[in-house]
Amino acid sequence: MEFSIHDLCEVASLGLSQQSAYPDENKKIKIKKLSLLNNSVIQCQFYPYAEESIDIKNEIAFIMDFLASFFRAEFRLKNIQNFAVQAYSEEDVEIMYALSSLQAADWISEGRAIEWLRNTLFQENTVDHRMMIAKRQISWLENSLREVIAKICTQNFGNNWWNNCVDSALNKKLPKNVSHQNLTIREWLNNTYIVDLKNIIIKQWDKFKSIFPINKIDFETILETLNIIRRDEAHNREITDDKIKQLDEIYHKIMGNIGTAYPELVPQYLVENWRSGVTNIIEEYKQNQIIINKGESLPNAIMQTQIMVRRLKDIELKLQSIIVPPLKQQLHYAIP
Structure with a gap:
C-alpha cells in the first residue's frame, strides 16, 4: 500500500x-x-x-x-x-x-x-531566559551606579561623605536591611536599592548631571522604570519582552554615560566576556556554515537559503543578546 x-x-x-x-x-x-x-x-x-x-x-x-x-x-x-x-x-x-x-x-x-x-x-x-538577562543587566547597573556615587561623593565631600549625601529616611531604613550596624560607608552603600541610589543622585544632582547629560526628571523616570523591573525580577515575576526592551534601553543609556565619563569603572571582565561571546558565536557559525553547491536543484537551493537566512537571524539575535561594554558599542554595532 x-x-x-x-x-x-x-x-x-x-x-x-x-x-x-x-x-x-x-x-x-x-x-x-x-x-x-x-x-x-x-x-x-x-x-x-x-x-x-x-x-x-x-x-x-x-x-x-x-x-x-x-x-x-x-x-x-x-x-x-x-x-x-x-x-x-x-x-x-x-x-x-x-x-x-x-x-x-x-x-x-x-x-x-x-x-x-x-x-x-x-x-x-523562554521565561527563564528573559529572567537571566534581567538579573545580569540589573546587577551590573546597580553596581556601576554605586561605583559612580562613591567616586563623585568622595571627590566632593571626602571619605566621610555619607551624611552629606544621604537623607534621614534612608539612614533610618538601612539598619533594618542589614544584620549589624558596624559597617563602613562602602558597606552601607552596598546595602542600598535602586530607589536609594536614585535618591542619593537626585539629592546631589548638580554633582552628577555632567555624568548623566539628561533632564533630572527624565533621569528619575528612567530609574523608577528600572526599579519596577527590579521588583519584578526580585519577586520572580515574569519578565516580558517589553520589559527586556525597556531594560536594554536603560542599560545602554546609563552604562554608556558611565563608561564615557569613567572608562575605568567598566569592569574588565565585561570586555573579556564580550570578546569571548562574539568569538564563540562567529566560530559556531563557521563550523555550521551552509554552502550551496553548484547544480543544486532549485527546491533544495531555496530550502538551504531559507535555513541560511534563519541561521543568520539567529547569529544576529545572539550578538544582540551579548552585554556590550560602553566603550565597545560603536564597534559592536558598526555596519560594514
Whole structure:
C-alpha cells in the first residue's frame, strides 16, 4: 500500500502524541502540527509542559529522536535534510525553535546529547531566559551606579561623605536591611536599592548631571522604570519582552554615560566576556556554515537559503543578546 507524505506525517503525529517525554508521568506530547516543509524538512509544532529552557530542550530532544527514528525507515523521503521543532506557549507564542540535521538528530539515540545541543540551532524566548538577562543587566547597573556615587561623593565631600549625601529616611531604613550596624560607608552603600541610589543622585544632582547629560526628571523616570523591573525580577515575576526592551534601553543609556565619563569603572571582565561571546558565536557559525553547491536543484537551493537566512537571524539575535561594554558599542554595532 502506497502512503503519501501527508499520510506519513499523520501517522507520525498520531504515534508521537501517544509518547511521553516524562516516563514516570502520564504527560503525552501535545502536538500542534506536524508537516513537511519544502520537501526537505520535517517540522513539528507542539505545546511543552515545561517552562524552563533546559526542560523544554529535553522535550524537543525527545521529539527529535522520535522523528529521526520514524522517518529514517521511510526510504521514499530521500530529500529530508533537517528536523525542526517549535515550542509554543498556551497563548500560541513561539518560545523556542530548534533545527537539527539528520546526523545531529541521530546523535540523541546514541547518547551524544551534548553534541546534539552544540550542533542544533536554537532560538529562545523562554521565561527563564528573559529572567537571566534581567538579573545580569540589573546587577551590573546597580553596581556601576554605586561605583559612580562613591567616586563623585568622595571627590566632593571626602571619605566621610555619607551624611552629606544621604537623607534621614534612608539612614533610618538601612539598619533594618542589614544584620549589624558596624559597617563602613562602602558597606552601607552596598546595602542600598535602586530607589536609594536614585535618591542619593537626585539629592546631589548638580554633582552628577555632567555624568548623566539628561533632564533630572527624565533621569528619575528612567530609574523608577528600572526599579519596577527590579521588583519584578526580585519577586520572580515574569519578565516580558517589553520589559527586556525597556531594560536594554536603560542599560545602554546609563552604562554608556558611565563608561564615557569613567572608562575605568567598566569592569574588565565585561570586555573579556564580550570578546569571548562574539568569538564563540562567529566560530559556531563557521563550523555550521551552509554552502550551496553548484547544480543544486532549485527546491533544495531555496530550502538551504531559507535555513541560511534563519541561521543568520539567529547569529544576529545572539550578538544582540551579548552585554556590550560602553566603550565597545560603536564597534559592536558598526555596519560594514
